[in-house]
Amino acid sequence: MTDNRIRNIVIVGGGTAGWMAAATLARILGRDYASITLIESDDIGIIGVGEATIPQMATFNRMLGIDENEFMRATQGSFKLGIQFVNWGRQGHTYFHPFGKYGVDMQGVSFHAYFLRLHQLGEAPDVDLWSLQAMAARSNKFMRAIDAGRSPLSDIAYAFHFDAGLYARFLRSYAEARGVVRCEGKIVDVKLRGEDGFVQSVVMENGSEVEGDLFVDCSGFRGLIIEQALQAGFTDWSQYLPCDRAIAVPCASVETWTPYTRSTAHKAGWQWRIPLQHRTGNGHVFCSEFMSDDEATAILLANLDGAPLAEPRTVPFRTGHRNQFWVKNCVAMGLAGGFIEPLESTAIWLIQSGLSRFLTMFPDKQFNQADIDRYNRIMATDYEEIRDFIILHYHATEREDSPFWEHCRNMAIPERLAEKMRVFRSHGRAFRENEELFNDTSWFAVMHGQLLQPQGFDPVAEVMSLEETRSRLAHIREAIANSADYMPSHRDFIRENCAA
Numbered sequence: 001m002t003d004n005r006i007r008n009i010v011i012v013g014g015g016t017a018g019w020m021a022a023a024t025l026a027r028i029l030g031r032d033y034a035s036i037t038l039i040e041s042d043d044i045g046i047i048g049v050g051e052a053t054i055p056q057m058a059t060f061n062r063m064l065g066i067d068e069n070e071f072m073r074a075t076q077g078s079f080k081l082g083i084q085f086v087n088w089g090r091q092g093h094t095y096f097h098p099f100g101k102y103g104v105d106m107q108g109v110s111f112h113a114y115f116l117r118l119h120q121l122g123e124a125p126d127v128d129l130w131s132l133q134a135m136a137a138r139s140n141k142f143m144r145a146i147d148a149g150r151s152p153l154s155d156i157a158y159a160f161h162f163d164a165g166l167y168a169r170f171l172r173s174y175a176e177a178r179g180v181v182r183c184e185g186k187i188v189d190v191k192l193r194g195e196d197g198f199v200q201s202v203v204m205e206n207g208s209e210v211e212g213d214l215f216v217d218c219s220g221f222r223g224l225i226i227e228q229a230l231q232a233g234f235t236d237w238s239q240y241l242p243c244d245r246a247i248a249v250p251c252a253s254v255e256t257w258t259p260y261t262r263s264t265a266h267k268a269g270w271q272w273r274i275p276l277q278h279r280t281g282n283g284h285v286f287c288s289e290f291m292s293d294d295e296a297t298a299i300l301l302a303n304l305d306g307a308p309l310a311e312p313r314t315v316p317f318r319t320g321h322r323n324q325f326w327v328k329n330c331v332a333m334g335l336a337g338g339f340i341e342p343l344e345s346t347a348i349w350l351i352q353s354g355l356s357r358f359l360t361m362f363p364d365k366q367f368n369q370a371d372i373d374r375y376n377r378i379m380a381t382d383y384e385e386i387r388d389f390i391i392l393h394y395h396a397t398e399r400e401d402s403p404f405w406e407h408c409r410n411m412a413i414p415e416r417l418a419e420k421m422r423v424f425r426s427h428g429r430a431f432r433e434n435e436e437l438f439n440d441t442s443w444f445a446v447m448h449g450q451l452l453q454p455q456g457f458d459p460v461a462e463v464m465s466l467e468e469t470r471s472r473l474a475h476i477r478e479a480i481a482n483s484a485d486y487m488p489s490h491r492d493f494i495r496e497n498c499a500a
């Protein structure tokens with residue numbers, strides 16, 4: 001019998017995507033299945049942004065068997081309970097998109113339905129009161145869940161902020177300890193096999209060639225193999241998500257480490273603020289059609305908590321994805337595969353899901369086209385569903401103070417999102433479709449937070465009397481307030497558990 005097993009895997013790129021791929025393949029396949037080589041160029045370096053995550057990252061750490069405190073120490077990490085959105089729905093307005101759920105669903109009816117009933121009576125102005133994550137974030141508190149029976153403290157959803165450069169280094173030592181071989185140098189050419197156009201090897205600047213059965217392209221936006229050699233093509237979404245540049249700058253850390261990412265909308269985009277132990281990461285994402293680099297830099301620098309620690313850096317990007325993520329014997333991960341702007345910190349998750357979906361379709365040397373087609377279809381759906389959620393933030397706004405916001409309010413949006421907004425506007429109902437990343441709580445948080453006004457509430461909420469609804473919601477609110485009070489400050493929690 002012919003041996004069709006993949007014996008030789010070459011990963012091109014040593015940014016977050018490359019080292020996540022290396023660590024995952026080394027962990028799952030073990031040392032003896034195939035040799036794994038990772039090529040990266042110190043001259044080119046990594047993109048070095050991408051420092052906020054979503055709770056699914058904990059699953060990735062667990063899959064690798066990584067100790068969370070060790071990971072936090074190594075990456076100067078902090079914890080994240082959600083995102084605070086400032087000036088998005090309208091200027092001066094703030095809302096919080098928390099991880100986890102609001103309240104509890106009761107009698108088979110979603111919590112949102114009961115909340116909206118009281119909200120529309122003017123009795124429940126602030127939905128944050130029913131989210132432990134939002135209330136803890138408000139007072140800069142954090143702890144991991146404990147075994148506390150039915151208390152909200154038994155279920156605390158969180159993610160991480162970390163230093164992207166340190167994260168790549170951390171995963172590198174993990175992967176090298178499991179047999180991955182790192183090769184430093186610049187790739188100058190990609191050789192394709194004459195008979196079928198599969199990738200045969202990559203050619204290094206010193207003339208040497210690295211051959212492989214399978215190539216994982218993690219070379220960043222350039223898509224060295226997937227695009228430059230295999231011409232996968234690109235689906236461009238700039239008509240829906242017009243921001244195309246970011247200016248990034250770290251600044252000195254402040255006394256309070258907020259356990260959340262802040263996203264502040266400006267005239268033609270928005271600014272992120274990500275607190276780490278040793279510094280705060282900041283960046284201004286904007287649309288070059290409506291703002292120059294100079295103006296974007298000035299706005300960013302005028303809105304920092306502390307002194308800048310480096311020169312501001314410009315990062316141009318294009319929103320969309322390769323028409324095919326996997327072509328022949330090359331699969332693209334990370335920025336080489338696609339990018340949706342960083343508003344909801346989804347890019348690292350897309351690497352994670354790309355890797356786990358790829359492992360469920362792991363090829364042999366025959367590279368069955370049906371497997372490849374399925375992978376490409378599923379990944380495209382992942383990207384599209386996230387895209388729609390991000391568009392919502394821009395489109396559902398009352399802002400009309402700049403040409404950029406006028407454009408976003410009036411632009412055409414995908415029909416699936418338009419339907420979600422119509423459904424919400426009628427009775428305030430929000431759903432997770434199929435297996436999409438963002439659940440009903442996230443859709444509700446952002447639609448409500450962006451000031452979309454439902455005409456009524458879900459009629460099924462009347463399965464409970466008004467008196468009982470008031471009393472149960474008051475009870476939940478109290479349990480959440482008490483739980484938030486009980487939690488230590490974010491800074492103390494880090495000091496005691498995972499100070500770098």
Ligand SMILES: Cc1cc2nc3c(=O)[nH]c(=O)nc-3n(C[C@H](O)[C@H](O)[C@H](O)COP(=O)(O)OP(=O)(O)OC[C@H]3O[C@@H](n4cnc5c(N)ncnc54)[C@H](O)[C@@H]3O)c2cc1C
Nearest residue numbers: 013014015016017047050052187219220334335342347348
């Ligand atoms: C402005 C911005 C903000 C972001 N914020 C977030 C966030 O908050 N959360 C999140 O999840 N994601 C975020 N992302 C996305 C995140 O940064 C990326 O998904 C992540 O860093 C992965 O990057 P990468 O490894 O694909 O690419 P890169 O970091 O660019 O790595 C590319 C690698 O390829 C190598 N390489 C390239 N060409 C060659 C060559 N010719 N020879 C040899 N080696 C080569 C480079 O040396 C490098 O090692 C953000 C992205 C941007 C642009």
